[in-house]
Amino acid sequence: MTDYAVGQRWLSETETELGLGIVVNIDYRLVTLFYPACEEERTYAKTNAPLSRMVFGPGDTIENQDGDSFTVESLSVQQELYLYQVRDEDGSERIIPESQLGYRVSLTAVADRLFSKQLDSSSWFNLRVAALYAQAETENSPVLGLRGPRVDLIGHQLWIAHDVGTRKAPRVLLADEVGLGKTIEAGLILHQQWLTERARRILIVVPPALVHQWFVEMVRRFNLHFSIFDHERLAALQPQESIKDMMARLIAEEAGAAPAEADNPFSTEQLILISTDFLAECDLQQLIDAQWDLLIVDEAHHLAWSPDAPSEEYQRVAKLADAAEGLLLLTATPEQLGLESHFARLQLLDPARFHDLDAFRAEQAAYREVADVAGAMIDQPVWDTALRNKLAALLPDEALDETRRDALLAALLDRSGTGRVLYRNTRKNISGFPQRQLQPVPLAVPPQYAGEETDLFPERGFSDDRWCAEDPRVTWLADFLRRERSRKVLIICAHKETAIDLHAWCGYKLGMNVAVFHEDMDLISRDRAAAYFADFEDGAQALICSEIGSEGRNFQFAHDLVLMDLPRHPDLLEQRIGRLDRIGQKQDIQIHVPYFSDHAQAVMFHWYHDGMGAFSRTNPAGSQILAATGAALEQALAAPADSARRDALVADTAATMDTLLGQLESGRDRLLELGSHDPNGSAQLIAALAAADAHTPHDFMERVFERFGVEVEEHSEHADILRPGAHMLAPFPGLPEEGVTVTTDRSTALSRDDMLFLTWEHPMVTGAIELVLGEDRGKAATALLRNPKVKAGTLLVELIYSLRCSAPRALQVERFLPTTVMRSLLDAQGRDLGGSISHDGLSKQCQKMDKGLSRKVVESQQTLLTQLLAQDQKRMQALAQDTLDQAREKMETELSREQQRLRQLQQRNADISDADIAAYNVERQALTAALAETRCHLAAVRVIVAGG
Numbered sequence: 012m013t014d015y016a017v018g019q020r021w022l023s024e025t026e027t028e029l030g031l032g033i034v035v036n037i038d039y040r041l042v043t044l045f046y047p048a049c050e051e052e053r054t055y056a057k058t059n060a061p062l063s064r065m066v067f068g069p070g071d072t073i074e075n076q077d078g079d080s081f082t083v084e085s086l087s088v089q090q091e092l093y094l095y096q097v098r099d100e101d102g103s104e105r106i107i108p109e110s111q112l113g114y115r116v117s118l119t120a121v122a123d124r125l126f127s128k129q130l131d132s133s134s135w136f137n138l139r140v141a142a143l144y145a146q147a148e149t150e151n152s153p154v155l156g157l158r159g160p161r162v163d164l165i166g167h168q169l170w171i172a173h174d175v176g177t178r179k180a181p182r183v184l185l186a187d188e189v190g191l192g193k194t195i196e197a198g199l200i201l202h203q204q205w206l207t208e209r210a211r212r213i214l215i216v217v218p219p220a221l222v223h224q225w226f227v228e229m230v231r232r233f234n235l236h237f238s239i240f241d242h243e244r245l246a247a248l249q250p251q252e253s254i255k256d257m258m259a260r261l262i263a264e265e266a267g268a269a270p271a272e273a274d275n276p277f278s279t280e281q282l283i284l285i286s287t288d289f290l291a292e293c294d295l296q297q298l299i300d301a302q303w304d305l306l307i308v309d310e311a312h313h314l315a316w317s318p319d320a321p322s323e324e325y326q327r328v329a330k331l332a333d334a335a336e337g338l339l340l341l342t343a344t345p346e347q348l349g350l351e352s353h354f355a356r357l358q359l360l361d362p363a364r365f366h367d368l369d370a371f372r373a374e375q376a377a378y379r380e381v382a383d384v385a386g387a388m389i390d391q392p393v394w395d396t397a398l399r400n401k402l403a404a405l406l407p408d409e410a411l412d413e414t415r416r417d418a419l420l421a422a423l424l425d426r427s428g429t430g431r432v433l434y435r436n437t438r439k440n441i442s443g444f445p446q447r448q449l450q451p452v453p454l455a456v457p458p459q460y461a462g463e464e465t466d467l468f469p470e471r472g473f474s475d476d477r478w479c480a481e482d483p484r485v486t487w488l489a490d491f492l493r494r495e496r497s498r499k500v501l502i503i504c505a506h507k508e509t510a511i512d513l514h515a516w517c518g519y520k521l522g523m524n525v526a527v528f529h530e531d532m533d534l535i536s537r538d539r540a541a542a543y544f545a546d547f548e549d550g551a552q553a554l555i556c557s558e559i560g561s562e563g564r565n566f567q568f569a570h571d572l573v574l575m576d577l578p579r580h581p582d583l584l585e586q587r588i589g590r591l592d593r594i595g596q597k598q599d600i601q602i603h604v605p606y607f608s609d610h611a612q613a614v615m616f617h618w619y620h621d622g623m624g625a626f627s628r629t630n631p632a633g634s635q636i637l638a639a640t641g642a643a644l645e646q647a648l649a650a651p652a653d654s655a656r657r658d659a660l661v662a663d664t665a666a667t668m669d670t671l672l673g674q675l676e677s678g679r680d681r682l683l684e685l686g687s688h689d690p691n692g693s694a695q696l697i698a699a700l701a702a703a704d705a706h707t708p709h710d711f712m713e714r715v716f717e718r719f720g721v722e723v724e725e726h727s728e729h730a731d732i733l734r735p736g737a738h739m740l741a742p743f744p745g746l747p748e749e750g751v752t753v754t755t756d757r758s759t760a761l762s763r764d765d766m767l768f769l770t771w772e773h774p775m776v777t778g779a780i781e782l783v784l785g786e787d788r789g790k791a792a793t794a795l796l797r798n799p800k801v802k803a804g805t806l807l808v809e810l811i812y813s814l815r816c817s818a819p820r821a822l823q824v825e826r827f828l829p830t831t832v833m834r835s836l837l838d839a840q841g842r843d844l845g846g847s848i849s850h851d852g853l854s855k856q857c858q859k860m861d862k863g864l865s866r867k868v869v870e871s872q873q874t875l876l877t878q879l880l881a882q883d884q885k886r887m888q889a890l891a892q893d894t895l896d897q898a899r900e901k902m903e904t905e906l907s908r909e910q911q912r913l914r915q916l917q918q919r920n921a922d923i924s925d926a927d928i929a930a931y932n933v934e935r936q937a938l939t940a941a942l943a944e945t946r947c948h949l950a951a952v953r954v955i956v957a958g959g
């Protein structure tokens with residue numbers, strides 16, 4: 012029988028919610044406890060009271076009745092009552108008798124639950140252990156952040172996403188050719204940053220026409236719910252001020268009071284999406300003050316810059332970019348506005364590296380040599396002396412050793428190329444794209460345009476759509492649409508007025524089923540038009556777009572493109588064709604070009620077609636071609652009848668094109684190619700993802716659903732329907748009232764947008780893991796071992812630890828030390844059998860131990876268990892030291908590399924201060940201190956006794 016004494020603190024094993032009770036009365040058979048937390052008294056038979064004595068040990072935290080907490084230093088017993096020795100805030104010693112302890116008790120610590128006999132069955136313990144391993148495995152995955160998105164596994168995208176997404180505060184320009192998946196790459200990067208908490212506040216800025224598309228892609232593919240901010244939303248967020256309050260405020264301000272600080276509306280959400288139009292007009296300072304971890308700017312080629320006249324748009328983005336930690340700029344045509352603007356965007360990304368326009372120009376000229384060196388580094392298994400000498404000149408401070416090939420190549424690309432900041436993949440290196448087929452439609456100049464042979468857009472002389480009546484391009488278009496009724500046709504023209512007229516003519520006059528899309532339409536109308544075009548059953552046959560209106564849009568379901576006119580810049584032509592020629596295009600693309608013969612339009616056509624072959628392949632040299640032949644082009648446009656001049660232009664353009672392509676091939680583009688995609692690396696990523704896909708969360712979730720009362724019904728081979736069950740006590744994360752269909756199979760998820768794609772990274776799964784780990788159930792468990800080879804009565808203790816560093820988030824310590832789970836399986840002598848008996852193997856032989864027996868076992872073995880737990884905790888901490896040492900080493904190497912890079916750049920750039928370099932020392936110190944403090948925590952314990 013247990014001895015009770017008045018003033019002792021006990022806990023009800025069956026009603027822990029009563030809090031910590033105090034013994035107030037004892038008689039021969041009965042003991043009475045008062046529970047101050049709920050002011051209730053309970054009387055129990057002394058022989059079988061379901062009570063546990065609460066005893067705290069050194070290191071435990073206790074509270075007094077005023078709610079102050081202290082750490083126990085030691086304890087002693089006086090007249091059957093414990094006295095706890097603690098230290099005050101001022102360091103003086105103090106004794107707290109147990110009778111003066113507070114009445115709240117939190118039994119979250121594993122050992123507390125064990126010794127207060129809050130014991131659960133193995134199924135809760137196993138679920139908890141599965142959740143711990145799943146969490147650690149997810150955090151440790153080499154493809155963390157890449158598993159969850161609903162995307163096809165495409166090598167160049169994954170490689171970029173992995174290379175950039177694993178950085179702290181990445182700043183890069185994603186410049187793959189049109190339609191190769193820059194939005195997907197950006198999404199993959201931000202998904203990694205979001206999941207690892209490297210970025211918790213993300214702002215996306217896109218042209219108005221793309222707001223909806225981005226919003227949908229982020230939810231559908233990445234489970235990231237952005238809030239679209241526009242003027243209406245801001246107005247709705249403004250607190251409504253009554254006239255009385257307004258008067259009072261104005262009077263106070265008049266009297267000299269400082270204006271009240273309003274809450275920043277941009278701080279109300281973490282993921283915000285805005286349009287470039289909104290950025291141009293909003294309160295920029297307020298937006299900057301909302302502090303962004305990651306800023307993404309799509310179609311960044313619009314940010315024009317020159318040394319004397321940076322555009323307003325550039326300046327606003329520059330201020331935002333300067334304040335944001337990370338920055339992703341996206342453009343398919345980085346040099347569309349010339350080299351200066353390209354340089355200025357690179358400067359936004361890495362001002363230390365790109366600080367001098369002239370130096371940048373000179374660097375560009377030297378790319379060929381660097382590309383040769385980089386190529387030789389890869390091609391030569393053993394580097395020859397000539398190469399070593401060149402390398403020594405380019406990388407004077409590096410140890411030149413073939414085993415460091417990758418690191419040296421990265422350093423070379425960084426210092427002499429644009430390696431770390433610019434990624435550009437081209438179709439040339441990516442297979443699986445369909446062909447482009449040109450369908451030229453030469454037409455005679457109609458009388459209405461007589462005398463305007465030099466005007467590329469003669470229809471603009473009309474104030475309304477009357478030009479359509481006599482324009483043979485329109486007649487041809489109408490015939491074409493009538494003939495090919497089943498085809499979806501995208502029509503692009505340079506100006507919105509042309510698009511509007513054409514739409515009015517074809518739609519209202521000719522009764523055709525066409526939609527229009529241009530920059531002056533509001534967002535909803537634009538999205539409606541795009542959706543109408545995408546509808547195959549009742550939708551529009553054609554969509555007539557202005558140049559800007561169609562940028563960045565996905566229309567790859569169409570295979571016919573009509574170019575009603577031709578843009579002056581080759582990059583714009585590339586953008587137009589890119590609407591259809593993008594990932595997901597399943598057929599060859601027909602490019603129809605109606606143009607007037609003996610007209611400036613014919614000059615443009617031949618310049619593009621015969622000079623550049625621009626209709627049948629991508630054109631990586633658009634800007635340079637324009638720079639080299641632009642003047643001759645203008646002259647030829649001014650004299651369209653001069654066929655000799657036109658032929659000379661075409662011949663000159665073709666020759667320039669050949670030279671430029673040759674140079675690009677061996678120079679800049681070769682360098683970019685090397686830095687933009689490592690096929691071996693991406694093959695490894697794809698293999699890792701395929702392996703990860705094979706280990707789905709299906710079984711784990713099935714157990715969680717069963718435990719938490721979610722109903723599961725089979726939908727089809729790879730899909731289930733989930734519904735909240737009648738016995739669910741609390742809402743299940745991510746499960747709507749009406750239920751939802753889920754799949755864990757990637758290809759099913761890709762073909763069925765309406766199903767959730769459950770991976771270990773999906774919020775429903777991470778939410779389920781948190782749910783299980785947030786429960787106290789399963790922390791302490793008992794089980795009976797049924798194994799004839801083990802002697803009855805044998806005691807085993809299974810302990811699961813987690814090694815996790817709790818440091819300020821800004822340090823991002825998980826870069827070096829992700830959560831690690833450790834396990835031991837002790838026998839009564841403290842020997843660890845964990846190496847030979849796995850958790851799963853053991854669990855298969857475990858059965859439920861009834862409650863009474865469980866309590867008896869723990870009570871009778873309390874001393875031994877206390878000892879085993881204490882010894883093992885020490886042993887595991889020593890083992891954890893290895894992991895901690897490795898983490899420290901990794902941290903040292905990475906920070907030193909970054910610091911070394913900055914030192915190198917400092918020699919060329921006076922803007923880099925010693926303080927910038929010293930900042931790494933501060934980070935190193937803080938990380939070292941955090942790692943030194945890291946302890947492994949007991950996360951679950953199971954006491955196992957072999958049965959007869």
Ligand SMILES: Nc1ncnc2c1ncn2[C@@H]1O[C@H](COP(=O)(O)OP(=O)(O)OP(=O)(O)O)[C@@H](O)[C@H]1O
Nearest residue numbers: 162163189190191192193194195343563565593594
């Ligand atoms: N990995 C992928 N899985 C599934 N779909 C993809 C993948 N990559 C790209 N796509 C699809 O291909 C199309 C082009 O991708 P995206 O819009 O990201 O290209 P982009 O390079 O941003 O284009 P642009 O240059 O026009 O802005 C989109 O419809 C996108 O959804």
